[in-house]
Amino acid sequence: MRERLQRFMQGRYGVDQLSNFIVVVAVVLLVIELFLPSFKIRSIVNLVAVCMLVYSYFRIFSRNHYKRYAENERFLKYFVRIQRWFTKKQRRFAQRKTHRFFKCPCCKQSIRVPKGKGKIAITCPKCSTEFIRRS
Numbered sequence: 001m002r003e004r005l006q007r008f009m010q011g012r013y014g015v016d017q018l019s020n021f022i023v024v025v026a027v028v029l030l031v032i033e034l035f036l037p038s039f040k041i042r043s044i045v046n047l048v049a050v051c052m053l054v055y056s057y058f059r060i061f062s063r064n065h066y067k068r069y070a071e072n073e074r075f076l077k078y079f080v081r082i083q084r085w086f087t088k089k090q091r092r093f094a095q096r097k098t099h100r101f102f103k104c105p106c107c108k109q110s111i112r113v114p115k116g117k118g119k120i121a122i123t124c125p126k127c128s129t130e131f132i133r134r135s
């Protein structure tokens with residue numbers, strides 16, 4: 001049985017981050033679906049989730065490594081960007097009591113300053129523009 005599975009999977013693409021992501025989103029949709037009141041919306045959500053699962057399996061069993069790899073790379077490019085954005089928000093939230101964050105009016109660089117120092121002149125480390133803010 002195990003050998004047959006191994007033979008079946010030979011030359012196939014396998015699991016990657018994009019497939020994992022699609023499966024997770026599909027499962028989340030299937031859970032959400034349980035709480036939806038309208039039968040019509042429930043069946044649409046169910047259909048979308050099932051299509052996503054079928055697509056992820058299609059990717060896992062695909063023999064076109066080149067195309068699947070390119071899809072995953074494209075996905076990762078956006079995913080990493082979104083991940084970074086969340087990490088930044090998380091870090092700022094953790095420091096909200098001790099620091100304030102400002103954007104440079106000139107180059108949009110974000111600048112962190114200690115909180116509670118009154119009106120201060122902030123010099124942008126990137127473009128040296130000076131601006132005054134209440135910290």
Ligand SMILES: [Zn+2]
Nearest residue numbers: 104107124127
């Ligand atoms: Zn600047």
